[in-house]
Amino acid sequence: MIKVHHLGISQSERIVWLCEELELPYELVKYDRDPETRLAPAAYKALHPSGMAPVIEDDGLVLGESGAIVDYIIARHGGGRLAVPAAAPNFPDYLYWYHFANGSLVASGMSLLVAGMLGATAEQLGLVGRRSDTAHQMLEARLGEVPYLAGADFTAADIMLVFGLTTMRVFVPRDLTPFPNIRAYLQRIGARPAYARAMAKGDPGFTPLLV
Known part of the structure; x- marks a missing residue:
């Protein structure tokens, strides 16, 4: 059985959600963030050389990286679904x-987070933020054409991307009011039973940022 090591309020929510969508049996092991640093605790960092979420175990394999884990689970356990x-x-x-999802949306958000932590000026933050602005504008345009990122049907591309529009905003706030297509998309995501189950199991008490 797949063991999903879930760090609270993190990208590992993707893996919990994927398992729920595929209706796979899995063991969920939850970890709280360090209350002072807001980073992963030592026990989580010890799971994988990267020291980052997500991490899974499966029949002796320890695997990190969201995209690699999603591809692995779909190919090995999901029958390609x-x-x-x-x-x-x-x-x-x-x-x-x-x-x-990770190459543009999350990367640009994390760049903003790091720039702010390093004390960047307003002008510098504006320069860094342009990539994030562009990413949101591209998503808004795409979701004005199709209901899901790959087209008519929900896919793993949506599972990979939603974190960057929702939970990441805990760390990098963004007002989605100017993006009606993104907001409508997030309502479709929130209506999925598997998403609701995953968020309730992984982060009980946390209200998903779907607006």
């Missing part, structure tokens, strides 16, 4: 938005 076959017309869309 929630991925898009290479022959499908929307395969390039699936690939692009799947990797856009």
